[in-house]
Amino acid sequence: MAGLPDTQNFGFSRRQMLVGGALAMFVPALLSGCATAADPNTIGAPREGAAKAGGTLRIARPPASASETLDPASSLCAYEYLGALYSRLVSLSPTGELVPDLAESWDQSADAMTWTFNLRSDVGWHDGSSFTANDVVYTIQHILDEATASPQAGVLSPFVDGNAITAPTMHTVVFQLTSPNAEFASLLAGYNCYIIPAGSAGTITTSGIGTGPFKLASFSPAGPGAVVRNEAYFGQAPVLDAIEFSSIADTQGRVNALLADQVDFIAQTNLDFATASTVLASSLATVSSVKNAQWYPVPMLNSSAEFSEPDIRRALCHAYDPELVAKLATQGNSTIAHNNPVPPSEAYYLDYGLEYDPDKSKSLLKGQGLSSLDLSIYTSTYDPLLTPTALALQGSMKDANINLTVENASADSYYTDVWMKKPLMTTYWYTGRPIDQLLNQIFRSGSSYNETAYSNPVFDQTLDAARATVDQAQRKTLYQDAQKILIDDGGSLTPFFADRLTGLSSKVTNYSENGFEFDYINIGFGES
């Protein structure tokens, strides 16, 4: 069923992982210029302007799991609460810059091995106690603790040693890294890195005590909950009085709730174009769009018999018409990727890809002694674009003598039974992770989220070299070399980057998305 919760069966929740690296490369919400939408004046243009003070925002969200927790480090955290309840050391501005949050300032040593963060001294926890450096040390250690099984542990552990984090003063934290990393601070902006009180690992799961703009009023896993304004918040005071959360598993149910004016905003629901049209047709609701917010790869499992041969992978990459697929699946609310998983907005982006060429595709197949190819492509209602993408590919690849059979898998077990198991399936990621994280985490040999089971020593060496390179221009060349290898070797079939369409009430004003998160401070209700 659409949007049913992920479950803990899936060791590292897919959902959390998708946004695990929402970092500096994040593309800010593009509030205008979505040219191809049915009504460009409506889609992607949420209200802006003065919000009246106060009000209660009602958010519908898909429940992550029956065992959701408020521990930010956990793979099962109820993430919509996090930004309201907690603060991080640093966070990302809408323009993608690293800005202070709990840390007033930070420094790195020349070798990028030692990082020092100076913390605010005026911050209190929701329970009244004061925030200190010990809380930070504890939080990072908690993330690194194997028992926590935090998705962020895999990101930090290669160069962070929990025992090498110290608090020389009440408001200073020093990280002694085990290997140099010039972008360490930005990794602390991940939402798993929200700071929790020292010693709270056992209680944070339901207490939700943080330093954020809102305090927890109630919470039940996969159920309703609420937060109210934290009057003692150290930053800019939020507009809203309170936020109420409710869990709705069915995507259509969430949309109905919005249309029936039961909720003001549906979180984590990327509307397909048709649904967005329905929402737009209502006087009560509107749709906001974030440019290229999600990328939709169709991983070909290299370890499978079907795709062990690079030419076959290339044949598939050449076999479909990306224009057509993008149009069908997203009605044009997308950017063609040309099978390069790196988004064009990325600084190190290489403008190179495998173009639509069915004849080339056929000749590649012929080279393998094949005149046609029959494959199953798996899809699910997990995300509304997965099935249209699969169906569009199915239609488009026919001309290249590649016959796809679409198999619908249950949304709930999709990321346990299909992802990284079936040779060909549709999936998606949130864009916005740094290129280093993207390429290392998803394509490096043996990495935990290597969904294509891609393994190429030359590619891996190129990535290592890039990391070790201090010179920016040189680093860029190396990352672009890696992209070229990846594209040519046919690791990933990537038709397009899609805009994310979010439904919200037309009463809501100043809605802005920050990757996977939205701005809790400025959002409010319009003056009528």
Place this chain on the structure above:
Amino acid sequence: MTVAEASVQTRSRAFPRLVRSIARSPTACVGFGLIFLHVLLALAAPLLSPYDPIANDAMATLSNPTGAHPLGTDALGRDILSRTLYGGQYALVVSLVATTLAVLLGSIIAGIAAFKGGIVDDVITRVLDSVLAVPAILALLVVITIFGSGPQIIILAVVIVFTGGVTRIVRAAVMDVLPNDYITAARARGEGMFSILVREVFPNVLDIILVEFAMRASWVMLLISSLSFLGFGANPPTPDWGLMVAENRNLLSIAPWATLAPIVALATLIVGLNLAADGLSKSLGVDRMKDVLG
């Protein structure tokens, strides 16, 4: 006389009798008319459909009803009319095969249970009661989770779920027939169980089995469409009515026909089956509501 002779005789008489029964009842006429129409449309779908039911058309997504697309298109530009017409094939084949198997199996089990009586009957009845006690939807979900989806699996699941109910009804009907003197005569002649069941019993519960069939078929169709709706049934892009409703229900306000066409198709077919069951039971003198108890 051989078994074949007997069955030929029975059939040659039963068939015109059935036709007469249908003709006698206006209800049955309308019902069978609707079913016949659906079968016809499903068979003629390749001829009638203006488009390939699974062909996407990026240029004509969410089109309103036009000359080119009489019922419009869905979000992938697929022709609603073609999908609805082809949808009948899937619905009819899956549900009719599933129902036929369930009714056949149920009737055989029922015959054996009723004829043997005693402990055999008790065991069969109790086991089937237990299957019935598991909600159909749970049983179906479990079967589909075990074996995956696909038409064969759905048929298997339906057979598992519905055989018990059929058995219950047919068993009661066989029990009603068994005390008849012609059965006693056959027993006294020393005929075997299967001979008696085939020659004497089944021809006389055929009415009930037919009504049962029509009724179950309507339930099966409802259930299969519900499964598709829940995402456990047909795989996209199969033109299945339940799936079409699930795919397009969010578009009711902008592309109503994408949802309404399969609903209307499904509803008319089920109304047809129900009317056929009603009419048949009336003109064959079967107490149809007994079925509901199964």
Place this chain on the structure above:
Amino acid sequence: MRAAWSIFTVLLSTVLVFTAIQSLPGDTASRILGQNATPEAVATVRLQLGLDEPALSRFLSWLGGAAHGDFGTSLVSGRSVGEEVGGALVNTLLLASITIAIGVTIALVLGMVSGLMRDKKPDVIISTLALIGMSIPEFVVATLLVLVFSIYIPLFPAVVLAGQEATIAELLPSVWLPAAALICVLSAYVIRMMRTSVIDVAESEYVRTAVLKGNSTARIVFKHVLPSAMPPTLNVIAMNIAWLIGGVVVVESIFNYPGIGTLMIRSVQTQDLPTILLITVLSAFTFVICNLLADLGAFMLNPRLRYPRSAV
């Protein structure tokens, strides 16, 4: 005797479901641990869950626990299955009781009117509506109800926002649309049964006699027809209540209703065996209880059962 058989039925259906789930591919332990589980971790979890014991002994130990009201721990949420299913059950019971109370009342009245006015206009209208009710799936009814009564005419909530722990007062405003969807389907069968039953009884010799005695219509209906027309209808109501679970799954999922149906889908998908088993037990129990209640109702209404014939 009936009670013994009933318990046997419940047990047997539990065994069937247990066996079926056992044959599911994949191992619960590795599902819980996910992709990166080490063999040692899987082994540990297997041991914790007792999965390495033979199926029979696991079933027996589950049964032992169940006998004491301990239905185990959910493999997904880690909460007590009893609590989790219990919470959902209370919510579903609210939905079901409203559905049954309203649906059965409406259906009995309509069925009676229909049967007594056989082939006249009200009968034709009621019978047609019942036929339509039988022919339209719950998900269609529910979808249309939401569209009309929540979105076009915002009278009722489109979905339930409250969670499983919601109080009855919190759920009550949201219960009407799901109940209406279920009523449409439930009452169709009851109407038809009641109609058939009333017609059957009305044609009986004793009703003819009652008419020839010069009784008033009201007296004939309420004293002579209804007591005999009710028992078969009760059976259908019982069966329908047992079936309600099927409709509940679809309707609950559409309305985000925090009940047994939602839980059932989730636990089947996550193969949460203890939860599924308890739901099975409850469903089978409902089935059996409904049948027993129908029999009891028939017993109360039918003096032939209440007073077995004895020499005067």
Place this chain on the structure above:
Amino acid sequence: MNNAETAPVVHIDDLSVSYLAGGRQVDVLKNVTLRVQSGHILGVVGESGSGKSTLAGTLLGSLRSTSFISNGSVTVAGHDVFALDPKALRQFRIEHVALVPQNAGNALTPTMKIGEQISEVLHSRKGDKKAQRARALELLELVRLPNPAAALDRYPHQFSGGQQQRIGIAVALASDPTVLVLDEPTTGLDVVTQTAVLGLLGDLQQTLKVSMIMVSHDLGVIDRMCTHVAVLHDGELVEFGPTREVLASPVHEYTRGLISSVPRIDRPGIPPAAEHDTLVQRMPPAQSVPVLTVTDLTIDYRRKPTPGSGPTVQGVNLTVNAGEVVALVGESGSGKSTIANAIAGLQKIERGSITLNGGDDLSSTVAKRSKPLRQAVQLIFQNADTSLNPRKSVGAAIQRPISLFGIEGATAQRALTEVHLPESYSERLPGQLSGGQRQRVGIARAIAAAPSLVLADEIVSALDVSVQSSILRLVDDMSRDKDIGFLFITHDLAVVRAIADRVVVLYLGRIVEEGSVAEVFSEHSHPYTRLLLECVIELGGDHSTAPDGAADEIPSAPPEAGCAFASRCPIVRDVCRTETPPTIQVSPSHSIECHAHPSELGGASAILHDQRIQL
């Protein structure tokens, strides 16, 4: 509103009742004109389909929903029944007319207490529960229901068929009707019960002076009860007049045929079936070659012995010779069919032996019997409707035993000819045949297997008298021509007198008397046989002395010890309740199981001579 003696209380004038079938009008009643004077009892007699029940219904203003009055009128107590509006009709039914239905078991509302069913008719005492109850009690006493006070709070099913019929009468009388309509009031009751109910009705008529219209197929009952008789045939009134006159000198040939077809105890032989038939005297076979020998047969239905009751069938001995018709007689529940089933191998026996042709063992059930044995024993059933598979053609039904047993030279066509049916009937389905024809097919199917023994279970009881005679003739022919032994099971003593060579009288699974027909019907007899004989209502008998029906109920189970009939026996003594009665060998071919001295057993013939006047 009591009319004067002379004025007709019922006035049916040129009445036609019809229904439409396929656009064609079919008449159920054709221009019937009848009058019933106040205080008279009119019997309406006719065979099935004659329209007699429709006629009864019109008196209450009741028709089947598809029927309508196509001509004429019905006036009862001054009201034109079919001209009344619904409200007036209701009032009319309350005040003037009441129905005693054919089967009170079906006509009493099962969910209502007896008291209430009577009280609801007591409109004059509306609201006064106490008065209603008192009156209800009075009525139950009037119909001689045992323990009437307790009966008020019981439900219909708690009474036996005879008692239900009494209650039905009480309900009908409760409204003090001007006219009482009785639709086959005793059909379906055992003879003893029937006698008692008729006796009650006669007495009530005497005391209440109510006018009655009694519908019956049984001329004996009409003769006994009615002052006048109307003979209906095919919806037409063929004869109408005072009962004695009509029965003694029928004018219409249909009436003559009807009367002559009735078998009578006082006139042995098979009555004519058609106009030119004569009475056929049955001739027993010259030699005694036993085909069936049953010795000490005991059958027990009980799962375990229950104190106070014995086995269903106990110690039954009987013999059927080749070519002989042996009648097995008893009331319902006497175990007649159980014994037949045991012989057919459909019922497991507890003890005893059954042998065929003096040697072959029939003690085992059918599954263990050899093919020749299964072939040798054939069954014919009571209900022709259920004895033939409605989905199988007549030919197929007869062909089956021929093929199964490999009877050489036999064909279904020949078998049909033998039972006097056209060969072309083999293509027909049973539904296309009349009841008598179906029964012939049943006989043909049995005979086609070339059996040596036929078990005929109540094969004529559901048939009209004229058809009954023709079937009896067929049985007579078959037994003689093919030397088949018939075990002829029946409850009808007149039929026994007509067809049987010997009689075995069964009571609660025990044989009480056995002997040749002539002996059993004319000499010493068992008290039970005597009771049965007394209760036979003979056409033309003197019905003034009816037996007392107080002990008209047969117990539900046989006693553990002693004589099974002890509870009802008029000459019962202590020993009867404890000791199995000895066999009194009246003659070599006639035995009685009784503790009484042979002299006490009198002679059945004496009863006949004393109490009945020859017609």
